[in-house]
Amino acid sequence: MNILKKWFVAVFVLVMLFNIQHQVADAADYRTVKVVSGSSLLVRESPNDTANAIGNLVKDEFVIEFSSSNGWSHIQAGDVKGYVTSSFLSVPPSKIKIAKSKSGLVVKSKPSPSAPTLATLKYNMIVEDYGSVGNGWSFVQYGNVVGYVKSDFIGQAKTTTKYVNTGSGVIVRNIASQSGASVGSLSNGTQVTVHATLVGWSYVTAGDIKGYVVDAFLSTKKPVVPFNNINFNLTIRDVEKNEKSKLIQKLQDGRETYLIYETTKYGYSAELTYIFIGGQLEYISYDFLPEQDSYHTWDQMSTLHDRLHRQGIAEFGTDYQFTYTKYSSLHTNWEKNSYTALITVNDDNLYTSARLTYYRK
Structure with a gap:
């Protein structure tokens, strides 16, 4: 003994x-959407209270968080990129939406047709919709693509129920690719809600976990789990x-x-x-x-x-x-x-x- x-x-x-x-x-470049929860928030050049202020954010303004450490978050809001106090940021509510434009869902850096295009997402891709920002635009995220799309070009997905059907379980990723960041894992037999399937990948939700899994690892019948x-x-x-x-x-x-x-x-x-x-x-x-x-x-x-x-x-x-x-x-x-x-x-x-x-x- x-x-x-x-x-x-x-x-x-x-x-x-x-x-x-x-x-x-895999998670090194993962981006998180946050919202300003305080009445206003200074953006500084470096994570220090004495650093130069380079911008000011207002309540309910969306930001992209790249990382957080020691009470500071490295963020970008529009053209401003710097550091803010993490405690003044919170995770906004979101809805799962599907790209319903057959010509592709164009993601812009600003809510304007003339703004630079960040990406064009394929028909039936799933995005996180953080809500309307006015004038027919919505703020969305697909993996590390975060920007603005026309609200009319996204809609509700028709869902189905499936089950994880592989002994070792599945890795859930933030995009429909093996190169995507791992956002969790699901064990064999787990029931999932499938929101869309595209090029061999399904976007699923199960409890607090949501993201893309290889569709071949899912089945319509619950497997006998050893x-x-x-x-x-x-x-x-x-x-x-x-x-x-x-x-x-x-x-x-x-x-x-x-x-x-x-x-x-x-x-x-x-x-x-x-x-x-x-x-x-x-x-x-x-x-x-x-x-x-x-x-x-x-x-x-x-x-x-x-x-x-x-x-x-x-x-x-x-x-x-x-x-x-x-x-x-x-x-x-x-x-x-x-x-x-x-x-x-x-x-x-x-x-x-x-x-x-x-x-x-």
Whole structure:
């Protein structure tokens, strides 16, 4: 038991370090529409109260927020680009609308036909409509395209109900492309409302999550969903009743309970371990080399990690953080809504270990 405890403490420290460094590249350029909630708001050259004022925004004026940090937001409003106090911005209400102009929905930088064109969106594309700004214009967003369109050229979408039908779930993106920023994920069997389908992508809503998913991963009939063991609300009894793998051992050590199974994962034989502390599930671990001591070379370690890494991308998506220490360890880390997933290949005192661990957030 002491070996297990030491191993989980070591990996937990690694995860904490990864969390400090973690950045999701897809979200780096993501833009958020905000509205001025105060009576007026100064725009400054830099995020500092003493910086020069370069503009003044009024209540209910829309802005594009590029990023926020330490109480300041980097924004653009019209031709003015600078920094404002974040607390004076709020998220405006919006409605999901569909582009109904068959010649394309033209997005302008200002509510005027003579303003520069930012993009022309295809017929049946979905936009977030933040409301009318007068004179027949509406302020909308599609991914990172934020601007003004003629209100008559957008309308209500006819919706249908479908279900996520893929074992690993789906990534939801802000545009209909694999290059879009990830805005969330939906698990297998989740019911979604489909607002439109275009070139293999469907715009869906499910609770607070909304965006584009690959349409091939949806079906009209709810799939039979197998036991989802990556669920940190499971009790010890839930696992014992529903886990189909062969139970090897159940161990109790004070407040800690270990359920250890023989299984397969990513095409490898593995030991699957559930760790409960005080009856609450905290860790789920797959040990891919449970009985193998070896002098693995760095090339062999890298090859093993690469195989596991590719399987991890298929399960969790491309929003990962990769780090390594040559001749010693390789790690890939994913941050999901309710858990952290970590693939590790380590060499410690001539013993090579390879694990996938899920951690409760």
